[in-house]
Amino acid sequence: MTRWFAVFLTALVLLQTFSQELRVVDYQLHKERITELFCVNKARPQLHCNGKCHLAKQLRKAADEESKAPNGAKVKLKFEALPLLRVYAAQQAFYPVVVQQFAPLRVVHYTFSPEHGIFHPPSFWA
Known part of the structure; x- marks a missing residue:
């Protein structure tokens, strides 16, 4: 069920995104x-319009509708949950939460001893 819902929402987003391209494909x-x-321009066939005037009108109309639409949906909601939360919090007893932290075991496979080092500065014989 959730997969179909996700596919449906994806299709809606893609339809909105490619709306102008879909109009051009429909025209073709x-x-x-x-x-x-x-x-x-049926009376003037020398213009070779072939319905491009109608396509231009549709694209212009879609662009005007898109520009008139607000950038974000501004919805004002009056939500009064705070008084309910206060009553619920007053009825509920609070207990301290104890979080136990365990240090992970570290196994160190690297050791360094300067006595057995092979990396040292070069010595110059003058």
Whole structure:
């Protein structure tokens, strides 16, 4: 169930993101029908409009709607949970929480003894 819900939400986000591209794809798929029904320049075939005027109107309309939409949804909610929390907190007894911390065991496999070191500064014989 949650997988289908996630797929549904993802599809909604993708539809919103690619809305203009989907309009262009729809135009390309139904170019002949759009030319017959919605083209403004039918009387002037030398312009080779082929319904691009209708596509431009749709894209302009979508851009205007997007620019008119607020950047973030501003919803004012009046939520009064604090008095309920105070009553609930007064009824509930508080006990100290004891957290035990355990140090992890460290196994050190590295040892260093300066007596057996092979790394030393070079000696110069003059």
